[in-house]
Amino acid sequence: MCGIVGYIGTRKASPILINGLLRLEYRGYDSAGIATLEDEGLTVMKDKGRVKNLYNIPGIDDLKGTIGIAHTRWATHGKPSKENSHPHVDNSKSFSVVHNGIIENYNELRKFLTDKGYKFYSQTDTEVIPNLIHYYYNKDTKNDDMKLLRAVNKACKDLKGSFAVEVISKYDKEHMVVVRKDSPLVIGKGDGENYISSDIPAILSFTKDFYLLNDLEFALLSRDDIKFYDIDLNPVEKRVQVIEWDAASAEKEGYEDYMLKEIHEQPTAIRETIGAKLNEGSKCDFDELKFTKEYLQGVNKIYLVACGTAMHAGLAGKVMLEKLCKIPTEVDIASEFRYRDPIIDDKTLCIFISQSGETADTIAALKLSREKKARTLAITNVIGSSITREADYSIYTHAGPEIAVASTKAYTSQVVLLALLTIYFAETLGVSKKEVEDLKKEIIELPKKVEEVLKTDEQVREFGHRIYQEKDVFFLGRGIDETVARESALKLKEISYIHADSYPAGELKHGPIALIENGITVISIMTDPKLVEKTVSNIQEVITRGAKTLVVTNQKVDDKMFDTVVHIPETSPFVSPILSVIPLQLLSYYISKEKGLDVDKPRNLAKSVTVE
Numbered sequence: 001m002c003g004i005v006g007y008i009g010t011r012k013a014s015p016i017l018i019n020g021l022l023r024l025e026y027r028g029y030d031s032a033g034i035a036t037l038e039d040e041g042l043t044v045m046k047d048k049g050r051v052k053n054l055y056n057i058p059g060i061d062d063l064k065g066t067i068g069i070a071h072t073r074w075a076t077h078g079k080p081s082k083e084n085s086h087p088h089v090d091n092s093k094s095f096s097v098v099h100n101g102i103i104e105n106y107n108e109l110r111k112f113l114t115d116k117g118y119k120f121y122s123q124t125d126t127e128v129i130p131n132l133i134h135y136y137y138n139k140d141t142k143n144d145d146m147k148l149l150r151a152v153n154k155a156c157k158d159l160k161g162s163f164a165v166e167v168i169s170k171y172d173k174e175h176m177v178v179v180r181k182d183s184p185l186v187i188g189k190g191d192g193e194n195y196i197s198s199d200i201p202a203i204l205s206f207t208k209d210f211y212l213l214n215d216l217e218f219a220l221l222s223r224d225d226i227k228f229y230d231i232d233l234n235p236v237e238k239r240v241q242v243i244e245w246d247a248a249s250a251e252k253e254g255y256e257d258y259m260l261k262e263i264h265e266q267p268t269a270i271r272e273t274i275g276a277k278l279n280e281g282s283k284c285d286f287d288e289l290k291f292t293k294e295y296l297q298g299v300n301k302i303y304l305v306a307c308g309t310a311m312h313a314g315l316a317g318k319v320m321l322e323k324l325c326k327i328p329t330e331v332d333i334a335s336e337f338r339y340r341d342p343i344i345d346d347k348t349l350c351i352f353i354s355q356s357g358e359t360a361d362t363i364a365a366l367k368l369s370r371e372k373k374a375r376t377l378a379i380t381n382v383i384g385s386s387i388t389r390e391a392d393y394s395i396y397t398h399a400g401p402e403i404a405v406a407s408t409k410a411y412t413s414q415v416v417l418l419a420l421l422t423i424y425f426a427e428t429l430g431v432s433k434k435e436v437e438d439l440k441k442e443i444i445e446l447p448k449k450v451e452e453v454l455k456t457d458e459q460v461r462e463f464g465h466r467i468y469q470e471k472d473v474f475f476l477g478r479g480i481d482e483t484v485a486r487e488s489a490l491k492l493k494e495i496s497y498i499h500a501d502s503y504p505a506g507e508l509k510h511g512p513i514a515l516i517e518n519g520i521t522v523i524s525i526m527t528d529p530k531l532v533e534k535t536v537s538n539i540q541e542v543i544t545r546g547a548k549t550l551v552v553t554n555q556k557v558d559d560k561m562f563d564t565v566v567h568i569p570e571t572s573p574f575v576s577p578i579l580s581v582i583p584l585q586l587l588s589y590y591i592s593k594e595k596g597l598d599v600d601k602p603r604n605l606a607k608s609v610t611v612e
């Protein structure tokens with residue numbers, strides 16, 4: 001998830017572009033750049049680091065161009081570096097592009113262009129776009145105001161994946177072309193000037209009049225006019241929408257808090273994490289790993305090591321890896337793992353999960369594993385983070401920056417990435433073929449099903465209103481549902497300060513049931529058809545002792561037995577946490593709001609625990 005800004009008007013573009021990027025840094029901040037159309041042609045200034053570093057680039061203040069594009073990056077392909085930062089240009093430096101999204105077929109397009117003599121100077125997927133535009137522009141013999149638009153249109157028809165793209169060219173000093181598919185892009189209408197942005201905050205201070213592009217719609221912008229076209233370049237009529245948000249709330253795209261925004265970003269985060277890894281009829285692709293069948297057959301144990309929510313994702317990973325790959329797998333809390341002298345040798349695979357990639361205990365555990373000759377693999381949301389520099393291998397969630405301290409979209413993206421990794425291992429081992437095919441189909445359906453679960457918002461909010469003054473809440477589950485019980489208890493604890501505990505449902509009668517008394521709230525998750533009856537009988541035990549009950553399930557239950565039942569779509573048990581956790585993320589959020597707490601920055605907590 002990156003941030004893009006564009007300007008075409010009569011004023012100097014550079015300060016407008018940089019100001020816009022500063023307001024979009026929450027969308028990504030590992031590198032930034034701008035490109036403007038100067039008298040002498042396209043000028044690009046970019047570097048690794050935060051947006052404010054652009055001011056240190058020599059000559060940035062001398063830019064006079066009144067058309068420009070800009071980008072602040074959240075690296076997905078290629079580490080944060082100057083050559084990987086945007087804007088990107090074609091080989092002839094005639095076209096400049098900024099892009100937000102993931103081009104899934106960039107390898108294929110690179111080969112097509114390389115065969116035509118183009119060269120590539122970055123590791124990004126984006127760099128194929130300006131060169132494709134150059135290729136089509138030069139093949140177009142008609143010279144008119146639409147030539148740049150036609151070239152961009154043809155190039156975009158070759159792209160697979162998600163993209164919001166802004167294009168300027170030294171051949172056309174009167175126009176900018178933009179297009180979007182599955183990545184956001186808005187157009188701000190000014191007086192003799194027009195603005196582009198990934199979302200409203202970056203340009204809200206310049207105008208309240210916006211056009212919202214739909215997927216695969218193109219816009220041809222000049223200073224005084226904006227024309228819209230569909231994928232076949234048929235003209236499209238669009239109405240101006242007046243946005244009344246103030247700039248502060250617009251940073252959260254209209255959501256009251258980052259946490260709620262990030263809960264609702266989960267369909268996109270999961271879709272982008274799946275990316276190009278799952279295509280019908282082809283193997284799950286982790287070309288950055290190249291693990292062999294012999295290596296995997298020789299693995300004597302997998303450790304999944306992490307802290308907090310990341311460790312809970314690891315618990316789901318254990319279920320998948322053992323069931324589908326039959327490799328003994330142990331989940332460990334990093335701060336425990338690093339001091340208990342774990343049994344590790346060169347046949348042990350240690351996987352470290354960390355959204356930030358900066359958690360001190362997790363990095364220390366990784367270093368210990370390397371000293372003991374284990375192979376180490378990092379799963380993180382931040383390309384170039386410390387953990388990726390310590391691990392032998394790194395694979396990435398593509399959840400975009402997670403600002404709220406309480407982790408939501410990173411967790412569900414970690415679970416889906418662990419499922420993809422499990423599929424990759426199973427296919428390499430040549431085992432569990434039927435289960436793997438079934439799981440692949442279910443994973444592809446996840447973004448839509450997550451959208452479905454998000455609609456339980458009101459029902460969950462209503463239950464939260466009933467229990468927000470509770471002192472204790474219990475979460476119960478069996479099997480993979482127990483991992484969600486743990487994650488949900490953590491969510492509630494950390495943002496509402498209510499004491500919340502989780503137990504394996506079958507453990508209740510071994511002690512914890514002594515805590516159940518009249519009015520206590522018990523929340524349970526039931527998604528495994530083989531275990532639902534057992535969990536129902538556990539819940540009956542607490543109901544008879546006066547507990548209030550909320551059930552999250554995709555199974556048939558007697559709704560009348562419980563206070564509230566949140567029904568969610570069925571899916572593979574391996575990835576059911578991705579759906580069952582969402583109502584409970586929302587529940588924690590609404591309870592915290594009812595209590596008037598700072599949801600995004602809860603007391604005593606930091607987003608990344610970089611100390612022991």
Ligand code: AGP
Pocket residue numbers: 307308309310353354355356357358359362405406407408491494606607608609
């Ligand atoms: C999750 O809601 C918490 N904020 C916390 O437990 C977090 O998951 C943990 O600190 C690990 O962080 P990491 O994923 O960045 O390593």
